[in-house]
Each structure stands twice: as C-alpha cells, then as structure tokens.
Amino acid sequence: MSTSPKPLHLNAFLMSTGHHEASWRLPESDPYSTTSIAHYAKLAQTAERGRLDSIFFADSPSLWGTIGRRPSGSLEPTVVLAAIAALTTRIGLIATASTTYNEPYNLARRFASIDHISGGRVGWNIVTTATLDAARNFNRDELPSHAARYARAEEFLQVAKKLWDSWDDKAVLADKEAGLWGDDRLLYPAAHAGEHFQVAGALNVPRTPQGHPLLVQAGSSEDGRAFAANHAEAIFTAWQTIEEAQAFYADVKRRAKDAGRDPDGVLVLPGIVPVLGSTEAEARLLEEELDRLIVPEYALGNLAKQLKLDPSELDLDKELPAVLPTEDEIEGAKSRFTLIVDLARRERLTVRQLIGRLGGGRGHRTFTGTPEQVADAILDWADNGAADGFNIMPAVLPSGLEAFVDQVVPILQAKGRFRTEYEATTLRGHYGLARPENPRRAEAVASAVKGVLAHSR
Amino acid sequence: MSTSPKPLHLNAFLMSTGHHEASWRLPESDPYSTTSIAHYAKLAQTAERGRLDSIFFADSPSLWGTIGRRPSGSLEPTVVLAAIAALTTRIGLIATASTTYNEPYNLARRFASIDHISGGRVGWNIVTTATLDAARNFNRDELPSHAARYARAEEFLQVAKKLWDSWDDKAVLADKEAGLWGDDRLLYPAAHAGEHFQVAGALNVPRTPQGHPLLVQAGSSEDGRAFAANHAEAIFTAWQTIEEAQAFYADVKRRAKDAGRDPDGVLVLPGIVPVLGSTEAEARLLEEELDRLIVPEYALGNLAKQLKLDPSELDLDKELPAVLPTEDEIEGAKSRFTLIVDLARRERLTVRQLIGRLGGGRGHRTFTGTPEQVADAILDWADNGAADGFNIMPAVLPSGLEAFVDQVVPILQAKGRFRTEYEATTLRGHYGLARPENPRRAEAVASAVKGVLAHSR
Numbered sequence: 031m032s033t034s035p036k037p038l039h040l041n042a043f044l045m046s047t048g049h050h051e052a053s054w055r056l057p058e059s060d061p062y063s064t065t066s067i068a069h070y071a072k073l074a075q076t077a078e079r080g081r082l083d084s085i086f087f088a089d090s091p092s093l094w095g096t097i098g099r100r101p102s103g104s105l106e107p108t109v110v111l112a113a114i115a116a117l118t119t120r121i122g123l124i125a126t127a128s129t130t131y132n133e134p135y136n137l138a139r140r141f142a143s144i145d146h147i148s149g150g151r152v153g154w155n156i157v158t159t160a161t162l163d164a165a166r167n168f169n170r171d172e173l174p175s176h177a178a179r180y181a182r183a184e185e186f187l188q189v190a191k192k193l194w195d196s197w198d199d200k201a202v203l204a205d206k207e208a209g210l211w212g213d214d215r216l217l218y219p220a221a222h223a224g225e226h227f228q229v230a231g232a233l234n235v236p237r238t239p240q241g242h243p244l245l246v247q248a249g250s251s252e253d254g255r256a257f258a259a260n261h262a263e264a265i266f267t268a269w270q271t272i273e274e275a276q277a278f279y280a281d282v283k284r285r286a287k288d289a290g291r292d293p294d295g296v297l298v299l300p301g302i303v304p305v306l307g308s309t310e311a312e313a314r315l316l317e318e319e320l321d322r323l324i325v326p327e328y329a330l331g332n333l334a335k336q337l338k339l340d341p342s343e344l345d346l347d348k349e350l351p352a353v354l355p356t357e358d359e360i361e362g363a364k365s366r367f368t369l370i371v372d373l374a375r376r377e378r379l380t381v382r383q384l385i386g387r388l389g390g391g392r393g394h395r396t397f398t399g400t401p402e403q404v405a406d407a408i409l410d411w412a413d414n415g416a417a418d419g420f421n422i423m424p425a426v427l428p429s430g431l432e433a434f435v436d437q438v439v440p441i442l443q444a445k446g447r448f449r450t451e452y453e454a455t456t457l458r459g460h461y462g463l464a465r466p467e468n469p470r471r472a473e474a475v476a477s478a479v480k481g482v483l484a485h486s487r
Numbered sequence: 488m489s490t491s492p493k494p495l496h497l498n499a500f501l502m503s504t505g506h507h508e509a510s511w512r513l514p515e516s517d518p519y520s521t522t523s524i525a526h527y528a529k530l531a532q533t534a535e536r537g538r539l540d541s542i543f544f545a546d547s548p549s550l551w552g553t554i555g556r557r558p559s560g561s562l563e564p565t566v567v568l569a570a571i572a573a574l575t576t577r578i579g580l581i582a583t584a585s586t587t588y589n590e591p592y593n594l595a596r597r598f599a600s601i602d603h604i605s606g607g608r609v610g611w612n613i614v615t616t617a618t619l620d621a622a623r624n625f626n627r628d629e630l631p632s633h634a635a636r637y638a639r640a641e642e643f644l645q646v647a648k649k650l651w652d653s654w655d656d657k658a659v660l661a662d663k664e665a666g667l668w669g670d671d672r673l674l675y676p677a678a679h680a681g682e683h684f685q686v687a688g689a690l691n692v693p694r695t696p697q698g699h700p701l702l703v704q705a706g707s708s709e710d711g712r713a714f715a716a717n718h719a720e721a722i723f724t725a726w727q728t729i730e731e732a733q734a735f736y737a738d739v740k741r742r743a744k745d746a747g748r749d750p751d752g753v754l755v756l757p758g759i760v761p762v763l764g765s766t767e768a769e770a771r772l773l774e775e776e777l778d779r780l781i782v783p784e785y786a787l788g789n790l791a792k793q794l795k796l797d798p799s800e801l802d803l804d805k806e807l808p809a810v811l812p813t814e815d816e817i818e819g820a821k822s823r824f825t826l827i828v829d830l831a832r833r834e835r836l837t838v839r840q841l842i843g844r845l846g847g848g849r850g851h852r853t854f855t856g857t858p859e860q861v862a863d864a865i866l867d868w869a870d871n872g873a874a875d876g877f878n879i880m881p882a883v884l885p886s887g888l889e890a891f892v893d894q895v896v897p898i899l900q901a902k903g904r905f906r907t908e909y910e911a912t913t914l915r916g917h918y919g920l921a922r923p924e925n926p927r928r929a930e931a932v933a934s935a936v937k938g939v940l941a942h943s944r
Contacts, residue, residue, distance in 0.1 A: 052666075054661075054663070054668060055663045055666060056663075057663075059663075061659075061661035061663065061668060062659065062661060064693070065603040065692070065693055066603075067572075067573070067603070067604045071573070090691075091592055091593060091596065091691070092688050092691060093674075093688055093689050093690070093691040094691070096669075096671045097658065097659075097668060097669030097670070097671055097674060098667060098668065098669055098670070098671050099666065099667070099668060100668055101668055102668070102669060102691070103654075103690070103691040103692050103693055104691060104692070105600040105603055105604065105692060106593075106596050106597045106600040106692075108566055108597075109565055109566055109569035109597055109600045109601050109604065110569070110600065110604065112566035112567070112569035112570045113569045113570055113572055113573040113604050114573070115524075115570055116524070116528070116570040116571070116573040116574050117573050131590065131592075131593065132590075132593065133588065133589075133625055135548055135588075135624040135625060136548060136563075136588065136589065139548065139563050140563045140565075140566055143562040143563040143566045143567065144566050146522040146523075146524070146562055147524045147562065147566065147567065147570050163687075163688055166685075166686075166687035166688060167592040167677075167686050167687060167688050168590055168592060168686075169684060169685045169686075170685070171685075197560075201554065202518075202519065202554070204511075204518035204519060206511070206512045206513075206514075206516075206518065209509075209512060209556065209780070209782050210555060210556070211511060211518060211554060211555065211556060211557055211558055211559070212553075212554030212555055212559060213554070213555070214553045214554055214555050217550075217554060220624075227626060228623075228626045228627070228628075229623075229624050229625075229626075230620075230623035230624060231549055231550055231620055231623060231624050232550050233550070233560070234547075234548070234549060234550040234551070234559070234560040234561060235522070235560050235561070235562060235563075236521070236522055236560055323666065325666050
C-alpha cells in the first residue's frame with residue numbers, strides 16, 4: 031500500500047510499575063516506584079538506549095479513585111522531566127498538563143524553562159482534565175462542561191504561543207563593551223485580552239531551542255479532534271482494531287489538511303500494550319498471570335465510574351446493562367467511554383472479561399506474543415494507514431520496556447524501519463518537525479516598515 | 488555575649504552572573520548564563536563542596552523592567568531545582584514561588600514532588616509578589632493590596648499544609664500478597680472550604696521525606712513579620728547595619744515566641760554581598776571596577792520605580808527629594824523601600840552614590856575585604872544577636888561563590904563554626920529542624936477512638 035515506508039516514531043508511556051493495573055503485585059515490581067526518581071530515570075535511559083523518540087507521562091491534578099488496590103498518586107510530571115533532562119542527553123520529554131487548572135503564564139514558562147534545561151527536548155500533552163475530583167481541588171463544585179473546557183484550552187494555547195514568541199531569537203545582544211544586554215525593541219509582549227485570559231507582558235524566559243514545545247494531544251472526541259487538527263503535532267490515541275485506527279488516522283489527516291496544515295506535520299501514535307515472551311505461550315502466561323492478579327471488585331468500581339453508573343448496576347458475570355448513558359451525557363473522557371462500550375458490545379464481553387481487557391491497557395490495544403509477532407503487528411498498522419508510530423505502554427515496568435528495547439526495536443532496526451542512532455538533538459528533530467519561525471518578528475517588521483513609511487510621507 | 492556559639496547556617500543565593508548588576512560585563516562572565524542549567528548546576532555543586540546548607544533562587548512571574556542593561560528573565564525555579572536535585576546529593580534546594588499567582592494544589596504538589604526527587608532537600612520561599620507587572624500577567628489591572636495578598640498567603644499555606652499531611656506516613660502498605668497497595672483510611676482529604684480556596688481531595692503525592700518543605704520567608708514589613716512569626720522556619724532579610732539586624736532578630740524571635748513557637752525553630756539569615764580579594768586593596772579594586780560598569784541612567788529608572796517616583800524627580804548628583812511617599816503608600820516591597828530611604832538619608836548619599844551602593848546587592852550589606860575580614864564580619868554578626876547564619880549573595884558568579892567556598896568557609900571551619908561534613912541528608916536536617924509530625928493522624932486517631940467509644944456504649 032505504501033511507497034517507500036516512512037520512518038516510525040516510538041514513544042514510551044511511563045507509569046509506575048506498568049500499565050497493567052496488577053503489575054505492582056509481580057515479585058519483580060517495586061511497589062514504591064511511584065515516588066522513585068531512580069525508577070523513572072532508569073526507564074528514560076532505557077528508552078534512550080533504544081533510540082526512542084520520547085518518553086511521556088499522563089497526569090491529572092487529583093488522586094484518582096482510592097489507594098487500596100493499585101499504586102496511586104504520581105509526582106508532578108514537569109519537575110520529574112526536568113530531573114530526567116539532567117540525566118539524559120537525547121530522549122524527548124513529554125509532560126501532560128491541564129489547560130483547565132493552570133494559568134498560561136506559569137505553564138508556558140515552565141515548559142520554556144525545561145526546553146532550555148533539556149536543550150530542546152520538551153513536549154506538552156495538552157489536556158482539559160475530565161474528572162470531577164480535579165474540579166473539586168480547584169474551587170469548583172462541578173466539572174466544567176466539555177465545550178467550556180475546550181474553549182478555554184483554545185485561548186490558553188493562543189496565549190502560550192504569544193508568550194513563547196515574546197522574545198525574538200535575536201533579542202539577546204550580550205554586548206559587554208556597550209553595556210547592552212538585550213534589545214527591548216525585539217521583545218513582543220503578549221498584550222492578550224480575551225474571554226478567559228488577560229496577559230500583558232513578555233515571558234521572562236528567552237525564546238527556546240525548539241521555539242516552542244512539541245504540542246501533543248490525546249482527546250478523540252469531536253472537540254478533541256478539532257483541537258488536534260488545529261494545533262497538535264503528535265496525537266496519542268486508543269483503538270482496539272486496525273479498521274478503527276485507519277478511520278481515525280484518515281479523519282485526522284483530512285482535518286489537518288482542511289485547517290491548512292501539512293498532514294505530515296500531525297503524527298498519529300496509537301497506544302499499544304506489548305506483552306512479550308520468547309514464545310507466544312510464554313507471553314500468554316504472563317498475560318494470564320497479570321489478569322489473575324486483578325481484584326475484580328475494585329476494577330468494577332472504576333468501570334462503573336467511567337460509564338457513569340452505580341457499581342450495583344454491574345454484574346461481573348453478565349454483559350453491560352442494555353441501557354447506558356450516551357456519549358453526549360458524558361462530561362468526562364467521551365472517547366474513552368465510547369471505546370469501552372463498543373468493545374463490550376462488539377465482543378459480547380461479560381463485565382469480568384471486559385475488566386480483564388481494560389486492566390491491561392485501559393482500552394488500548396494489547397499485542398501479546400513474541401518480539402517478531404509484535405514487530406509484525408506494529409509494521410502492519412504502520413504500513414496500512416493506521417499509524418505514524420506508536421505510544422508504547424508496557425504492561426510491566428521496567429522489564430516490559432527493556433524487553434521492547436532489547437528485542438522488538440532491533441527487529442525494526444534490522445528492517446530499516448527505525449533509527450539506529452539519533453540524527454537530531456531536539457524532540458522536534460526526532461519527529462521530523464521543523465523549529466517554528468517566530469510570527470511576531472514578521473509582524474514587528476511589518477509594523478516598523480509601516481511606521482517608517484508613515485514618517486517619510 | 489553568647490555562651491557556646493551555635494553552628495552557622497549558610498545559604499547561597501544564586502542569580503545568573505551575580506548580584507552586582509554590572510557583573511555580566513566582566514570578561515569572565517557568561518552573559519547567556521540566565522538560561523544555562525550547566526551554569527546553575529556548577530554553582531550548586533560548588534555550594535555542596537563547601538558544605539553549605541542550601542542554594543536559593545528568587546523569582547517573580549514577570550519580566551522585571553527592560554532587557555537593555557542587564558541579564559533579564561530567569562528559568563522557573565522549581566524545574567531548575569528538580570534538575571539540580573538530579574546532579575547533587577546533599578545541598579538543600581530553595582525555590583521562590585508566589586501564593587498570589589498559583590493554586591495551592593498545583594504548588595503543594597510540585598514541592599512535594601521535588602522533596603521526593605531530592606530525597607528531602609526542598610524549601611519554599613513564600614512570596615506574595617509585589618509588582619504590577621506580575622498582576623498584569625494574571626488577569627488583573629491592578630496589584631492586589633499588601634493586606635489582600637497576605638490574607639491569601641495565610642489561607643494558601645493552610646491548604647498546602649493540609650495537602651502535605653493528606654497521606655499518613657503509613658498509608659502505603661505495598662502488600663502484594665493481599666493485593667492491598669494502600670490503606671484508604673489513612674488518607675486525610677483536605678476538605679478545605681475557605682474565603683479564597685475550596686480544595687476537597689487528598690494530594691496525589693504521598694507524604695514526603697521532610698513531611699513538608701522547609702518554609703522560608705523574606706518580607707520584613709509588619710504583615711511579613713507576622714506571617715514569618717507564624718510560619719517561617721528560615722527568614723531571608725536585608726540590613727545595612729548590625730544594629731538594625733539585631734533589632735530585627737530580637738523582634739522576630741519575640742514574635743515567634745509569642746506565637747507559641749520555639750524561637751530556635753525560626754532561623755534569621757541576613758543577606759550579605761561578599762566582595763573578596765587577597766588583600767583589602769584588591770577587593771576594593773574589584774568593587775570599583777563593578778561600580779564603574781553600572782549604567783547610571785538605567786539604574787536611576789529602577790530606583791525611581793522602587794520609590795514610586797518619576798525618574799525626572801531624581802538628580803544623579805543630588806540627594807533624594809525631601810518629600811517622598813511613605814511606606815504606607817507603597818503596595819509593593821514595603822521594607823525594601825524603607826531600607827533604601829533610610830540608607831540614603833543616614834549617609835546623605837547622592838542618587839549616584841546610592842545607586843552604587845544598591846547596585847552591588849540591592850540593599851543588602853556588602854562586606855568587601857580579605858577572606859579573614861569577611862569571616863570576622865560574619866562571626867561578629869552571628870555572635871552578637873544579629874544572625875543565625877547568612878544568605879550569601881556573591882557579587883560575581885561563579886567566581887564569587889568559589890572564592891567564598893574556598894577561602895571564607897575554611898576559616899569558619901577552622902574556628903569550629905561551620906560543618907566540615909554534612910551530618911544530615913535533608914534540608915531540615917542541615918538547619919537543625921525536626922521533621923514535622925502529621926497532625927492529621929492525631930485528629931484521625933482521636934476521631935476513631937471517639938467512634939469506638941460511641942459504638943461501645
């Protein structure tokens with residue numbers, strides 16, 4: 031189907047002891063890894079050894095559910111990635127942060143700072159935060175509506191871009207002799223006054239190695255896709271079948287084109303959960319061991335929450351109730367809701383079976399098998415219009431990432447489909463994306479020319 | 488005057504090329520150091536080599552003044568310190584952050600995260616941010632009043648403490664066999680509903696190595712002193728004379744005692760600018776060279792801003808105008824205003840002379856001389872009730888910090904007045920402060936006991 035195949039992009043999605051909710055119970059796992067920077071640094075170094083494009087942390091500013099059944103809580107990703115930046119040299123560093131519960135000046139500045147600290151390796155996974163628990167930590171009684179969150183996100187990003195572009199690339203003169211450190215005419219204050227934000231000044235951080243962070247997005251709802259088409263440079267997404275992934279891929283590329291963007295500048299990275307064994311049987315054994323360790327009553331509570339049901343409405347040994355809320359009624363993670371319901375209906379899963387499927391990757395596709403089988407599945411999706419690369423979500427960490435890097439990556443490299451050495455120093459470079467020009471400079475030049483012309487009349 | 492002298496505490500206040508505003512113009516200085524993590528990491532490692540208690544970054548979420556005359560802008564301190572945490576093992580890490588322009592959940596979480604990352608080495612310099620420029624970056628047209636900022640700070644800190652104490656030290660069970668990761672009964676949600684903040688949940692970060700960050704404060708106004716007496720564990724302050732420093736020291740210790748606290752648990756650290764030479768004449772030469780490099784017209788603009796005057800009201804070769812605003816009229820940094828005016832009046836300085844004095848350390852006391860003279864001055868203040876230690880503000884960086892560590896610290900060590908090795912692993916440990924107990928646990932136990940008693944009746 032494809033002509034000369036495009037290079038693959040691989041991101042490692044990191045999460046304490048792994049993406050399977052029972053992974054912490056394995057003998058090999060460190061149940062205290064949620065707060066261990068040594069654990070995360072080791073994972074980042076493993077990903078860098080595999081020449082992956084980036085690592086990534088999900089995030090929400092709230093404690094999700096209870097702490098009873100699985101490692102809960104997580105260090106704040108921007109400070110974790112700043113620490114990891116100091117301990118790595120090439121791997122890209124993508125942090126999730128919420129537009130609903132941050133102020134643009136603070137967040138734009140933190141990302142700009144990490145871009146300087148890391149020499150141009152930071153990315154921002156932009157989320158609007160779909161939980162009531164988070165809202166209640168930020169002075170609210172209710173979750174703001176999906177539409178309201180996306181409207182704020184849109185303006186938030188406008189402001190952030192103005193701030194990242196508020197210093198010209200040539201603003202710092204560093205002329206010791208003349209005593210001139212910078213050129214004030216090459217500062218472009220945000221001067222933003224909108225519906226949600228009023229931000230007057232320039233950022234207090236010079237323009238960064240990447241110009242601005244790689245912008246990543248992960249919502250697949252209608253609002254999410256529109257936002258992604260306008261802004262995202264990489265998209266994390268979750269699909270169970272290649273057909274669904276192909277449809278999403280085509281839709282996003284079309285939307286990006288309609289928005290006047292180069293579709294190749296919007297990379298689509300479905301999440302996959304590799305469960306590896308040296309034989310297929312060995313891989314299946316690991317998967318069964320993990321599913322056996324799930325505590326079903328706890329998982330049932332989480333499932334009920336995602337479906338906006340009371341736990342008493344679910345029976346472990348029956349299918350989902352015939353009548354469920356519609357996506358329109360979900361103010362949280364709309365696309366995740368639909369994915370779960372579609373999966374259960376399509377395969378006629380009992381609640382217990384559904385929990386097993388979701389426990390591994392929370393709705394992401396699991397590929398269980400040998401390294402060759404997983405590499406083949408990856409290339410099947412990549413070569414058939416379903417993916418530009420993948421968001422790798424190991425079921426168990428660190429072992430699952432080590433297995434992927436040591437066993438799957440070499441196969442992709444041998445086939446000439448993945449880099450054997452980094453060719454770039456920045457995250458944008460790894461993803462084949464250019465450093466954005468500063469649009470404010472062009473505006474400033476135009477306005478200065480206009481001033482001169484007016485003056486000379 | 489003192490019986491057996493208490494150990495000194497030393498903090499290194501870091502700032503691009505140094506605290507003298509013309510330091511960037513020296514041949515040795517890197518004018519791009521504002522965005523260089525290598526520069527800051529090297530400074531931190533130098534401070535650690537000298538066994539200093541901590542390093543510290545000031546901060547404001549705005550670009551201060553113009554970029555024309557001195558390095559402007561600064562990386563966001565929490566991410567800088569997270570990176571430095573990864574490159575050091577013992578030095579304490581104090582970041583400034585504003586209670587006026589942050590949300591407690593986000594900030595409490597970031598500090599808790601860095602405390603985990605650093606193994607218990609983080610401190611928070613609590614500021615209310617006294618500039619209109621910052622207000623205008625956060626949806627406001629006016630600087631909130633001094634009183635309003637402190638009222639918010641008070642509640643902010645209450646919420647932050649509730650969040651830091653929202654996990655019992657024993658909340659994580661990590662019982663793989665039983666499948667029990669944590670004990671939900673040992674979570675104490677903030678459940679805060681106050682005038683400024685409504686925060687329902689527990690933090691999503693377990694209780695940290697230090698329990699909570701070392702709390703630092705730097706305002707010396709009436710509101711600032713009251714806040715410090717109630718909350719601060721270390722105070723950064725600026726005095727020109729030992730008499731003023733003694734009066735402040737006695738006042739703060741008395742206020743802490745009146746607030747029911749142990750006065751020894753509130754450490755007072757005046758800022759000093761050491762300008763070192765192998766002879767006194769050599770030190771004076773460096774000082775003169777730096778003062779000669781100040782651009783007076785630029786400094787005059789900054790001075791006018793701090794005094795709430797128009798620059799045209801100041802004449803470089805005359806004293807300050809006879810009529811000035813009073814401290815009550817200043818909504819910004821009140822104590823800094825008074826310090827400047829007192830200094831100018833007391834020594835009958837012209838504006839040009841005043842600028843020279845302020846250019847070195849922005850109102851902090853400069854000690855110019857040999858290592859022996861600087862060490863003597865330090866011990867004079869420490870032994871006569873003016874200081875528990877010092878906030879060291881080298882005029883030039885990195886050379887000024889290296890000179891202090893290599894030449895002044897050994898003198899203090901030889902006199903038995905400063906540690907030769909770290910005896911603790913945490914910042915609280917360096918400052919001789921205990922890890923705070925979790926008050927929520929006592930409340931929870933009391934409430935549980937009450938429940939059992941009620942039940943058994």
